[in-house]
Amino acid sequence: MSTKFNRPRIEDVLTQRFFIRPSFDIYGPVGGLYDLGPPGSALQANLLEEWRRFFVVEDQILELDTSIMTKEDVFRTSGHIERFTDFLVRDVVTHESLRADHLLEEFLTNYLAKAKVSDETRAEIEDVIKRVDDYSGEELGAVMKKYNVKSPAGNDITDPAPFNLMFSSNIGPQGNVKGYLRPETAQGMFVNFKYLYEYNNCRMPFAASQIGRAFRNEISPRSGLLRVREFTMAEIEHFVHPDRKDHPKFVTVKDMVVPLYPAPPRDNPDQPREMVHMTLGDAVSQGIINNETLGYFLGRIFLFAKRIGLLPEHLRFRQHGLNEMAHYAADCWDLEVETSYGWVECVGCADRSCYDLSRHEEVTRKGLVAVERLEEPYFEVQRNLKLNTGAIAKTFRQLTNTVKNHFQGMGQAELEALQEQIKAIGSGNLSFTIDGQTHEIDVSYLTITETTKKVEVREFVPGVIEPSFGIGRLLYCILEHTFTLREEDTARSYFRFSPRLAPVKAVLAPLSNNAAFTPLIEKLSADLRKHTIMYRIDDSSSSIGRRYARLDEIGVPFALTVDFESVKNETCTLRFRDDPRSQVRMPMAEAGALVADLVAGTTTWEAVLAKYPLHTAQDV
């Protein structure tokens, strides 16, 4: 990875073989919008299928599909209207918009590279660069003034102003219903908590998930596929009792050693971070990871990352520092993947405590709570006040309603106090105060009755543990981590996709365009379709070697070739991308089923080599 990785080369393959292209680029592209072409889109579909199998099926998660277009109220409650912003400055001459933190970082980095500065100043500036993400708008403005930051064109810039990153639109023709394109899929799950809980027969804990598009109107997207304006996410919201974050399946991961990059301790926030490799069990018991459920998901995320072809030595879990974490979060870890862009945050895994459901419940009062049976039920006295309204009206006249409201508005605690007072007085008048004015009332006008209720359940607002996957970023990291040069010919590259993830599973190649091969290729095609396998036919007049090179470029794992021997005895040759020197010859009739087994992982290439005779490749 890192510096040695040849990024222009992979970018060239990605464009040329239409993994990805800027959207509608025949009209001139717009930053941060990309289209996935056939191999990119198939890779994504296979990745999502694998995600579903690994997370949704394994934990029988409740999947949802909610609206992208969302009413403003939802994001007002969630805090996105107020806080989902980046700071923006404008070049006062060109009016170009720039992201303030990026500009500051670039400006100071350039400055350090060019100017001669004292060691002290250098250290000070390096510290500013390190803190760039943490500054408030005012702090950013002050620092930019201090270092006299200019736009890339060398002009003055405006003060930083917050810019909301949500795309907005109007719903319906009236123009009075504002909508936003969701910047994450999570809120669609929170607002449905009540219905999910009921669907789950009111059992806790449980998890919901959603795969879908989200949008962020970035100020000036860069870093290619890593910072885009429209992207696919896969999110899980695991709803849990706030006091019971143990997990029954934690045992399945607790002995796994994972690469952790913990935040500095709270009492020493400037202590440099250090990598530690330790078991999840130790990390949870030592309090490095907050709880078992979080630990369980970190373990699952790590297993998933390896399964989809990411290289474990380029993975780490980076814990959020106190200044990075939302005030309500209990703990948060990002799976970071090392690429030629450096460490890239691909999966977030946060314990968001009860914040989300509490907020929506506060605003809507729709019962976003769960109910638990108390281990020890208790009895609760319920007091009820009856007023002699006729007598009160006679006594208080025009004040009647004020007095009635005063007494009827009393809560249980106030009623209990009143009951004590009445008991103490016995009979006669009791004095009370409304708006600073004292009145008297005959206690016989007030009758307090008691009922006793057995309390067996308690309502609580569940906590949320949220693993959130950036699918586009994972996709890009898979592409970098599986990109390989042929040892025997480094001008040729291939993607070492696992057969399950590979966009195209097999290529069918007749040796030449001899008509005798056509029915055989058709037979193989029909067989592959029967086994739901995506393949391509390459019957171009290029040499077999050139055709292999072409299928390598999109990472096709298997190639079936038909030659003159095939015409005689209905056999074909099978080549595996990662072991191109050992082709086998096999009966055509078995090809579809064998490729299907190889893709599903129910057989291996080694088993194939053991079963079928080797074929001497004329041209690899």
Add this chain to the structure above:
Amino acid sequence: MSTKFNRPRIEDVLTQRFFIRPSFDIYGPVGGLYDLGPPGSALQANLLEEWRRFFVVEDQILELDTSIMTKEDVFRTSGHIERFTDFLVRDVVTHESLRADHLLEEFLTNYLAKAKVSDETRAEIEDVIKRVDDYSGEELGAVMKKYNVKSPAGNDITDPAPFNLMFSSNIGPQGNVKGYLRPETAQGMFVNFKYLYEYNNCRMPFAASQIGRAFRNEISPRSGLLRVREFTMAEIEHFVHPDRKDHPKFVTVKDMVVPLYPAPPRDNPDQPREMVHMTLGDAVSQGIINNETLGYFLGRIFLFAKRIGLLPEHLRFRQHGLNEMAHYAADCWDLEVETSYGWVECVGCADRSCYDLSRHEEVTRKGLVAVERLEEPYFEVQRNLKLNTGAIAKTFRQLTNTVKNHFQGMGQAELEALQEQIKAIGSGNLSFTIDGQTHEIDVSYLTITETTKKVEVREFVPGVIEPSFGIGRLLYCILEHTFTLREEDTARSYFRFSPRLAPVKAVLAPLSNNAAFTPLIEKLSADLRKHTIMYRIDDSSSSIGRRYARLDEIGVPFALTVDFESVKNETCTLRFRDDPRSQVRMPMAEAGALVADLVAGTTTWEAVLAKYPLHTAQDV
């Protein structure tokens, strides 16, 4: 279906069991936005998987995933900016927005129901109602004035004005890049034609497809799930030579009898439509369906509709009449499905001719063309003009450039004419005209040379045949068509989903909450997960009968029950939703594989009944 169908009842189940709910309804819903809950979302995911298997794998279609947020230019070219509108009127008192055609239709329908009118007037008004969709804005206005149409509140209304149905937004912070949420996925495929064609090794014909979200800002959505503002589509764009619309796989469908509802003949547009049942082969050869490729897709669509559980007797293909079809379209058929809302258009299948690619090519000039090898290559003479610029400058002085431009701007046809003139003159002066002024030039200043080129290929703009599936509408129709009442107890309903489509494949139910059952249920769970099967555990204290009723409501096909016999001999009982009276008892160890086979369709319930002993149900 139709009138007898109990819509409130199915709507009740759909809401109660969280197939679907209005989006963010704890905040008060917004018309036309819905969330799919766990069973709805799983049903949709299974439907899309089936779609991929049936169309994408079968025809090895190139799948894409393009941006939803789209630059304005794309929709200017496609005509959506100008024409993707509905007519809107406003109540002048309440300012409510109303869709003009809907208001007119409702108003006149109510009028006919209440007022006493002559037969002549009735016929006239009925004719207006029938034509409501075809009126221009001016015509709508005139008709509304004529009948003095009022708003539902009884107030005057404004003149109809066009309202664009695309949601708009701004891309980036500058506010100068306008974006629209795509109202269909098709344009994302057209603008990528060049890259798709190259990816396909420049072979024709081929098809691209895309599954994704699209948005339409309806004026006043109604009809529940059938007219919404955000929806999932699945579209295929089959690119084909405009003169060769035969299809090699048409033979596989040509003997299929399909229900056609053709448009009246061109020369008699008022002739009433009549249903015909005929083979696709006959329909194509008689010119009822325009071509084989269109016929092939209609056949495939019909097979797919039956496969996903739609009832064939409630399906028809309705051909667009001349007035409904875009001017460029060659032919267009909709798969309509009969529901309690009447006939619902679910899949469009249009031959859009070369319109889309031609338009984008006209505007961008980016080579959205294919190349074909000519059967008979020909030779083309290329003429090239050389000017004696020194002599021309001397003769024409300040007019030199004008004269040079005049000659250099000549195309091949003009050069050929000039060559003829020069030949005729031989030597001396030739007169020519620029801006109405005649000049003379010595022919020796002009030298025309000829080269001959062999022309072997020709560029052409492909035609497009587009099957376009409204996934949400299909989903709703599946729900209506599979909704069934238990014969023995019509208070109980179930969905007769095919096992492949069913959101949840199996329920695991211990007979009671006896602790002995827990490890058995866990064993079965692990086995089902191993076979990638979604299941639910229902260990509630309800009776088995009630639990069956609950799983029926979400259409779970299989139930595995664990009882005291299970504890003794590790067997369980298996129940099939559609045959609840014939449960079998089987070894637990075989359950996962058997359910997987039943879901995949590699075994049948009949085979299960033949293999395993019947179990007497205590409580169905």
